[in-house]
Amino acid sequence: MAAFTSLPDLALRTVGGSVVAASDESFAGKENLIRPGRPGFQAGTFGGKGQVYDGWETRRRREPGHDWAIARLGMPGVVHGVVIDTAWFTGNYPPHASVDATAADGHPSPAELERAAWTEIVPRTALRGDAEHHVPVTDPRRYTHVRLNAYPDGGIARLRVHGEARPDLSVYDGLGLDLAALQNGGLVTACSDEFYSAPNNVIAPGLARHQAEGWETARRRDGGNDWLVIRLAGRGVVRLAEIDTTNLVFNAPAAVALTGLTTGGRDGREIGLLPRTRLQPDTPHRFRLPPAEPVTHVRVDIYPDGGLARVRLHGHLA
Numbered sequence: 001m002a003a004f005t006s007l008p009d010l011a012l013r014t015v016g017g018s019v020v021a022a023s024d025e026s027f028a029g030k031e032n033l034i035r036p037g038r039p040g041f042q043a044g045t046f047g048g049k050g051q052v053y054d055g056w057e058t059r060r061r062r063e064p065g066h067d068w069a070i071a072r073l074g075m076p077g078v079v080h081g082v083v084i085d086t087a088w089f090t091g092n093y094p095p096h097a098s099v100d101a102t103a104a105d106g107h108p109s110p111a112e113l114e115r116a117a118w119t120e121i122v123p124r125t126a127l128r129g130d131a132e133h134h135v136p137v138t139d140p141r142r143y144t145h146v147r148l149n150a151y152p153d154g155g156i157a158r159l160r161v162h163g164e165a166r167p168d169l170s171v172y173d174g175l176g177l178d179l180a181a182l183q184n185g186g187l188v189t190a191c192s193d194e195f196y197s198a199p200n201n202v203i204a205p206g207l208a209r210h211q212a213e214g215w216e217t218a219r220r221r222d223g224g225n226d227w228l229v230i231r232l233a234g235r236g237v238v239r240l241a242e243i244d245t246t247n248l249v250f251n252a253p254a255a256v257a258l259t260g261l262t263t264g265g266r267d268g269r270e271i272g273l274l275p276r277t278r279l280q281p282d283t284p285h286r287f288r289l290p291p292a293e294p295v296t297h298v299r300v301d302i303y304p305d306g307g308l309a310r311v312r313l314h315g316h317l318a
Contacts, residue, residue: 002134004081004162008182008200011146011161012036015183015205016074019056020145021110023067027057028155030069033148039157041088053088055157058150067094067150070113074205075165075183076103076144081136082122083160084148090129094150098124099135099159101143113145124151142166169233169317177233180298180313181205185233189297192226193217196307199228202300208309211247216307226253227301229261230311235294235318241274242312243285243300252281253302258313260295271295276303294318 011017013034022030032039032055039054046052058067079101086093099122104113121137148159165185169177180186182203191199195218201208202215217226232238238260245252258274273289300311 002081002136004136005083005134005160006198007080007162007164008075008204009160010073010075010077010079010163010165011071011159012074018072018074020070020072021113022056022069024058024153025056026059028053028055030056032056033069033156033159034071035158039085039087053155053157055087055089055155057089057092057155058153061153066152068147070110070145070147071159071161072145073143073161076142076167077163077165078140078142079121079137079146079161079163081134081162083158083162084125084127084133084135084156085158085160086127086129086131086133086155087157088130089155089157092155093129094127094152094154094156096124096151097127097156098122098149098151100147100149101139102145102147103142104144116145118147121146172317176239176314176316178312179232179234179236179238179315179317180230180311181233187231188228189231190229192228193305202228202308202311203230204310208244208247211307214247214307214309216248216251217305220305225301225303226305227299229297229299230313231297232295232313233317235296236315237292237294237318238273238298238313238315239289240314241287241289242310242314243279243287243308244310245279245281245283245285245307246309247282248307248309249282251306253279253304253306253308255279255303257301257303258289259299259301260292261297261299262293263296273298
């Protein structure tokens with residue numbers, strides 16, 4: 001699996017992504033492209049449009065051209081790689097696909113997006129049926145929308161757009177925000193263990209619906225403790241920490257500690273934000289933090305191991 005897949009999916013429906021337009025969706029809806037989870041399939045399941053597919057499928061083209069679908073990224077950002085998944089499409093997948101991207105201000109309509117200036121970030125690439133295609137992207141620019149092109153027609157189950165969020169934080173001028181949030185540009189840059197689930201889950205939007213939607217480590221047997229490091233949306237002052245163990249009933253940590261890191265400064269000092277503090281299982285915790293200097297990263301130590309549903313670090317950009 002490509003390294004870029006460890007980065008968040010910027011287009012995922014659960015982070016605010018949307019497929020806003022498509023040239024055609026006669027057999028299966030465009031919205032399926034950005035659904036979370038693996039595509040499903042049940043043979044012999046027919047509806048009014050034929051076999052039901054968990055993906056996007058267009059009609060057979062009888063004229064020149066190709067099909068396309070435009071997705072608004074739930075988290076605008078820099079794309080590091082794309083996954084084009086043709087799962088379950090065997091005799092009806094496109095032989096080739098490409099991906100374009102654009103950066104659009106405000107809230108453009110589908111018609112305005114069709115007239116936008118698009119940049120090719122994934123060149124025309126050969127596809128196989130029932131397979132994931134991992135394509136790295138080297139373009140360093142920030143984008144808000146992507147366009148998936150299918151040549152000439154057919155079905156694609158999922159489009160994953162992995163990268164780093166680069167939102168417009170100017171809307172928060174003079175206001176507080178969650179400095180750790182994935183959608184604000186936060187990112188987990190280091191982690192001691194991710195045996196059961198990915199660490200970036202703890203800064204994802206919304207509430208965790210079940211255990212797997214948080215971060216959970218293996219059981220430690222060495223006397224140490226687990227931890228992760230969150231790169232904040234920007235250098236800022238953290239004043240309120242939310243540590244949520246919801247759904248972690250028998251595997252919550254016994255305690256947590258928070259340490260600010262000034263890695264963007266000259267000395268790279270550590271600044272204590274929250275001393276080792278007891279946690280309860282299946283509970284949202286809120287801790288007011290004393291005034292401290294701005295930091296660029298926060299290390300979250302859990303003792304000794306276990307899981308967290310969410311971590312929120314509210315404060316102000318410096």
